[in-house]
Amino acid sequence: MASIVVNWPAEQNEHGRPLLWFGSWLQGHDGSEGAWFYSGHGGDRATYAIPGNAIGLRVRRWPNEGLDAEYADILQLESVGEVTPQALDFDAPQPFSHLAFDRQAPAPKERVGH
Amino acid sequence: MSTLERPNIDLLSPEERSVHFNAHRYKTPGHEGWPRVATPGAPNKYLMISADCHVNEPPNLWVERIEEKYRHRLPRIEVDADGVKWSIVEGYHPVKIRDLKMEGEDQERSKVGKSDPAERVKDHARDGVDAEIIFPNRGLQMWATPDPLFAQAMCRVYNDWCWEMFSSVYNRMSPLACIATGDIPSAIAEVERIAKIGFRGLSLPCKPAWGPGNSEDLNYNLPEFDPLWACIQDNNLPFTFHVSTGKDPRAARGNGGAVINYVIHSLAPTAEPIVNLCASGVLDRFPNLRFASIEAGIGWVPWALRAMDEAYEHHHFWAFPKLAMLPSDYYRKHCFASFQEDPPGLDLVREHDLSNNFMWANDYPHHEGSWPHSEQAIERTMGKLNDDERAKILGLNAAKFFGFDIDWLTKNRLDV
Numbered sequence: 345m346a347s348i349v350v351n352w353p354a355e356q357n358e359h360g361r362p363l364l365w366f367g368s369w370l371q372g373h374d375g376s377e378g379a380w381f382y383s384g385h386g387g388d389r390a391t392y393a394i395p396g397n398a399i400g401l402r403v404r405r406w407p408n409e410g411l412d413a414e415y416a417d418i419l420q421l422e423s424v425g426e427v428t429p430q431a432l433d434f435d436a437p438q439p440f441s442h443l444a445f446d447r448q449a450p451a452p453k454e455r456v457g458h
Numbered sequence: 459m460s461t462l463e464r465p466n467i468d469l470l471s472p473e474e475r476s477v478h479f480n481a482h483r484y485k486t487p488g489h490e491g492w493p494r495v496a497t498p499g500a501p502n503k504y505l506m507i508s509a510d511c512h513v514n515e516p517p518n519l520w521v522e523r524i525e526e527k528y529r530h531r532l533p534r535i536e537v538d539a540d541g542v543k544w545s546i547v548e549g550y551h552p553v554k555i556r557d558l559k560m561e562g563e564d565q566e567r568s569k570v571g572k573s574d575p576a577e578r579v580k581d582h583a584r585d586g587v588d589a590e591i592i593f594p595n596r597g598l599q600m601w602a603t604p605d606p607l608f609a610q611a612m613c614r615v616y617n618d619w620c621w622e623m624f625s626s627v628y629n630r631m632s633p634l635a636c637i638a639t640g641d642i643p644s645a646i647a648e649v650e651r652i653a654k655i656g657f658r659g660l661s662l663p664c665k666p667a668w669g670p671g672n673s674e675d676l677n678y679n680l681p682e683f684d685p686l687w688a689c690i691q692d693n694n695l696p697f698t699f700h701v702s703t704g705k706d707p708r709a710a711r712g713n714g715g716a717v718i719n720y721v722i723h724s725l726a727p728t729a730e731p732i733v734n735l736c737a738s739g740v741l742d743r744f745p746n747l748r749f750a751s752i753e754a755g756i757g758w759v760p761w762a763l764r765a766m767d768e769a770y771e772h773h774h775f776w777a778f779p780k781l782a783m784l785p786s787d788y789y790r791k792h793c794f795a796s797f798q799e800d801p802p803g804l805d806l807v808r809e810h811d812l813s814n815n816f817m818w819a820n821d822y823p824h825h826e827g828s829w830p831h832s833e834q835a836i837e838r839t840m841g842k843l844n845d846d847e848r849a850k851i852l853g854l855n856a857a858k859f860f861g862f863d864i865d866w867l868t869k870n871r872l873d874v
Contacts, residue, residue, distance in 0.1 A: 377530045399714070410596075412545060434537075436537055436541075441536050443552065445537045
């Protein structure tokens with residue numbers, strides 16, 4: 345069975361506390377997820393067996409614990425070998441984005457409030 | 459301070475801005491002549507139960523515990539092609555992530571409210587609070603989906619977690635079980651489940667079907683809900699409707715959006731389930747139901763009671779079913795309302811015979827609440843009430859509605 349190594353870093357979040365990481369398998373071509381394999385504050389390096397139906401993995405992180413998770417997807421796991429989550433680009437659009445608007449179209453009107 | 463005396467906000471540093479906008483919290487006319495007070499630690503302090511507090515859930519709560527099939531639908535941050543970050547929740551408009559810098563006591567409020575009972579006890583002692591009803595924080599998003607089964611799955615995760623956190627201190631810190639009502643069989647199953655666990659009450663969304671609403675939607679006035687009301691009544695559970703839980707409260711954009719959304723799209727829709735229950739005959743069929751609006755204030759209640767009775771009597775040819783009492787009578791018998799600071803509502807308490815229906819809350823740790831200056835807020839707004847009215851509104855009504863043990867709370871006052 346193929347496997348992948350993830351080197352979960354021990355970083356600080358915006359509040360100066362340990363950054364929380366979460367890893368799960370992507371198993372559907374609509375971005376649906378299967379089991380999760382890591383939830384913690386990093387400082388761990390582990391090898392994970394890739395499930396047969398996995399098409400990739402999703403790394404979540406919470407730089408700000410008052411907000412929902414940022415995430416980055418990694419596809420084509422066979423060619424990756426080792427993942428270093430701090431090197432992933434969490435500031436880029438992801439392949440299974442839930443943004444409902446066409447990225448070429450104007451952004452949705454900004455709303456504020458409670 | 460008049461408008462002319464206001465400083466130019468744009469010229470203030472974040473620290474100065476925090477001081478300026480929080481200055482009102484310290485103002486008080488005092489409590490001279492009050493037999494009992496709201497002063498933390500005072501031997502003659504009222505029993506104070508905050509009917510609306512919140513807990514910050516662990517960020518990874520739902521991703522860890524939700525059924526696999528729902529994980530990819532949980533709220534998350536997306537990035538657009540321009541690198542702009544958006545909060546994405548199924549039932550909300552995308553909300554641009556803002557880099558908010560809080561200072562002073564605004565920052566302090568943003569750091570408290572965790573699930574550690576020991577930390578919460580210290581915060582409550584400092585504010586004079588003897589017991590609290592706890593609602594979710596980010597979990598208020600659980601109902602923000604058109605899929606009631608997904609909502610129910612999120613609610614189950616929250617219910618299990620908060621029972622783990624608070625069951626050992628439940629006589630003082632009581633989260634309510636959250637129920638998604640858009641799918642009635644699953645709602646009944648969850649009510650039965652949490653009743654066996656031991657929750658003292660329920661938090662239902664203001665509308666069973668998420669969204670702006672139309673006449674085809676399921677709603678609480680319809681007989682389809684009778685099995686749920688029967689289940690709730692059989693289990694003797696009070697239930698609540700918290701603001702912002704029926705539709706996206708961020709419906710307005712642009713100038714004034716934050717104020718418009720708070721008043722019109724967050725607070726005001728909380729009246730809908732209350733009127734639904736008082737006007738539809740549900741309370742004739744289920745006379746032991748008791749329920750409350752939460753965080754929506756109380757000033758609107760006298761107006762709503764008058765409006766309901768006016769519609770029932772003046773439009774008698776359209777109003778059905780015919781009820782055993784006026785809608786306002788059902789309100790006074792079955793319904794409660796929580797508020798933080800609502801001087802107009804408090805001014806009308808006695809005139810409209812509502813001292814048995816209103817429940818104070820500090821909304822800890824939210825900024826629209828009064829923590830940690832509840833004493834001053836109470837003194838500012840409750841001076842026109844008498845001692846008996848203040849006692850009921852500050853704690854006795856909530857104790858009655860939610861079933862707190864007054865003797866135990868009185869004997870186990872928190873040390874400041």
